[in-house]
Amino acid sequence: MLLIAGPCVIEDEGLTLEIAAELKRQLQDLPVDFYFKASFDKANRSSIEGFRGPGLTGGLRTLTKVRSTLDLKVLTDVHETHQVVPVAEVVDFLQIPAFLCRQTDLILETARAALRMKRRLNIKKGQFLAPWDTKNIIQKVGDVVVKEKALPPKDWFCLTERGVSFGYNTLVVDMTTFQTIHGFGVPVVFDATHSVQAPGAGPGGMSTGGKRENIEVLARAAIASGADGIFMECHPNPAIAKSDGPNAFYLDKIKPFIEQLLQIRATVSSLPKLLPEALLTEKRQGN
Secondary structure (H helix, E strand, O other), X not given: OEEEXXXXXXXXXXXXXXXXXHHHHHHOOOOOEEEEEOEOOOOOOOOOOOOOOOHHXXXXXXXXXXXXXXXXXXXXXXXXXXXXXXXXXXXXXXXXXXXXXXXXXXXXXXHHHHHHOOOEXXXXXXXXXXXXXXXXXXXXXXXXXXXXXXXXXXXXXXXXXXXXXXXXXXXXXXXXXXXXXXXXXXXEEEEOOHHHEEOXXXXXXXOOEEOHHHHHHHHHHHHHOOOOEEEEEEEOOHHHOOOOHHHOEEHHHHHHHHXXXXXXXXXXXXXXXXXXXXXXXXXXOOO
16 A cells, blocks of 8 residues: 655654654554655745745755655655756655646646656645546646656556535545546545645634544545555644644554554455446446
């Protein structure tokens, strides 16, 4: 199972290395393909006063230390085309945030860099997209593969589901999303922590709120529904995290939680499908 986990943002180098080391300790005996995640810049904060992180240069320096001193694979996100190549030189997995999932130039540049430098690519599905609309994102990435005349490795590119905006300060996860996106031939990850966000529901509307109590039930349901992996942010003390604290999972509970998800994954994988695949394909095509 693919697992992307770490703090929302690099608060400082010492804390980031501490979290990475603890995740490695907890996950070392589990059958997961683990990537440590931390952002060098949170460019989409609700308020101008929100903490953004150390920036590109300082952030990549910290991620380089995580990768080299702890021997961990690393993921971070890019927001602008000029960031792509410097980031690809450091990390193993490039990510495009949900708010930017329709930015064509960013998608093309990131896909090119990932192919040329043998990195993986994760694009988060925006809160404003239906699952079937992700086919346009997939086609953009596919166009790069054709033009680069590349033969990318299996599962080098995936999409992440993180809920859909619905009403006021609320996100809703459609569990049929995983089957829909699988129909396009792309692995899909579930963002277990951003999916419980309450956008704009923080004090005075200056930050994002969240419902941490829903992380477990949604992640379990997603794995049972066919998600290929889990994205989750964690922190040793979410109450004082500088970004997305209300949605962060407790760092010391990661191992037992992932063990539960692996049990669910194994159980579901052992069950036979009762609906013929031809009918599933027919439904996905709208016939």
